[in-house]
Amino acid sequence: MRSIKVGDFDLKSTVECGQFFRWNLIEGHYYINSRDSIIKCRQEKDELFFEGVSEVFVRRFFRLDDDLKTITRSINKDKLIGEAIREYYGLRLLRQDPWECLISYICSAAANIPKIKMNVDKLSEHFGRPVSCDCYDSHHFPHPGRIDDLKKISACKVGFRAGYIHNANKVATENFFIKLKSLPYAEAKKELIKLEGVGEKIADCILLFSLEHMDAFPIDTWIRKVMIKHYFKGRKISDAKIRDFAASYFGKYAGYAQQYLYYYSRLNNV
DNA sequence: GCCCAGGGCTATG
DNA sequence: CATAGCCATGGG
Numbered sequence: 001m002r003s004i005k006v007g008d009f010d011l012k013s014t015v016e017c018g019q020f021f022r023w024n025l026i027e028g029h030y031y032i033n034s035r036d037s038i039i040k041c042r043q044e045k046d047e048l049f050f051e052g053v054s055e056v057f058v059r060r061f062f063r064l065d066d067d068l069k070t071i072t073r074s075i076n077k078d079k080l081i082g083e084a085i086r087e088y089y090g091l092r093l094l095r096q097d098p099w100e101c102l103i104s105y106i107c108s109a110a111a112n113i114p115k116i117k118m119n120v121d122k123l124s125e126h127f128g129r130p131v132s133c134d135c136y137d138s139h140h141f142p143h144p145g146r147i148d149d150l151k152k153i154s155a156c157k158v159g160f161r162a163g164y165i166h167n168a169n170k171v172a173t174e175n176f177f178i179k180l181k182s183l184p185y186a187e188a189k190k191e192l193i194k195l196e197g198v199g200e201k202i203a204d205c206i207l208l209f210s211l212e213h214m215d216a217f218p219i220d221t222w223i224r225k226v227m228i229k230h231y232f233k234g235r236k237i238s239d240a241k242i243r244d245f246a247a248s249y250f251g252k253y254a255g256y257a258q259q260y261l262y263y264y265s266r267l268n269n270v
Numbered sequence: 271g272c273c274c275a276g277g278g279c280t281a282t283g
Numbered sequence: 284c285a286t287a288g289c290c291a292t293g294g295g
Contacts, residue, residue, distance in 0.1 A: 108292080109293060164293090198293080199293045220291075
């Protein structure tokens with residue numbers, strides 16, 4: 001197993017904070033599926049051990065190119081976010097595959113994390129190639145265009161999202177993503193929302209977790225609750241106002257703030 | 271703005 | 284153990 005020195009990085013919170021679904025912790029190692037890759041890895045202090053992929057892949061996937069000191073300093077505006085950063089310092093956004101991210105977050109609509117994980121695993125089992133790493137057997141995530149059988153999609157227990165996935169599989173080609181990557185935030189978001197099953201929240205997740213838009217601020221029920229309670233004195237307020245506030249308050253790394261607040265509020269009941 | 275979608279989760283019987 | 288009610292997001 002190879003290793004690299006990593007500063008300002010915490011593998012556990014990065015993997016487990018809820019941004020990503022295809023991972024398993026087995027005997028102290030994380031097995032992480034992303035598209036056609038499996039990363040087996042573990043962290044000891046400032047050393048990250050890994051195998052299955054190149055060092056370049058590891059650095060890209062875990063966003064080790066982000067200057068986390070600068071980012072956290074820029075979003076550390078108050079006691080609440082300060083505590084979240086202190087508690088989970090080293091949590092980084094992941095650089096996910098946009099196609100896999102899109103399908104995963106279509107599954108996330110009105111669901112919970114265990115269910116989303118089950119859906120994405122089943123889609124991989126039904127449409128992706130089998131692959132093994134040590135004793136860990138899994139399936140690659142199917143390529144765009146391959147999730148093409150509505151009955152089989154339904155067998156993955158995705159419920160009313162089956163049609164959305166089937167449709168996304170037709171529309172979201174590799175070229176679709178090449179074009180998306182060239183667009184600024186607002187335009188990319190508009191294109192994503194044209195897809196059935198993709199509203200503002202899911203579009204923001206895809207933009208933040210796979211398309212480099214670190215100012216995206218996805219608002220789900222947990223974030224809404226914590227934002228209203230701590231920044232709006234408990235008053236009811238629209239998601240648009242919360243987004244505007246987050247953009248001006250946290251700045252261009254608002255998405256990082258969102259992830260710290262999300263994980264912190266879910267685990268600490270704030 | 272209200273209801274519905276399908277299935278996993280949680281509390282209760 | 285079985286069952287009912289809850290959850291969370293987008294579409295109509």
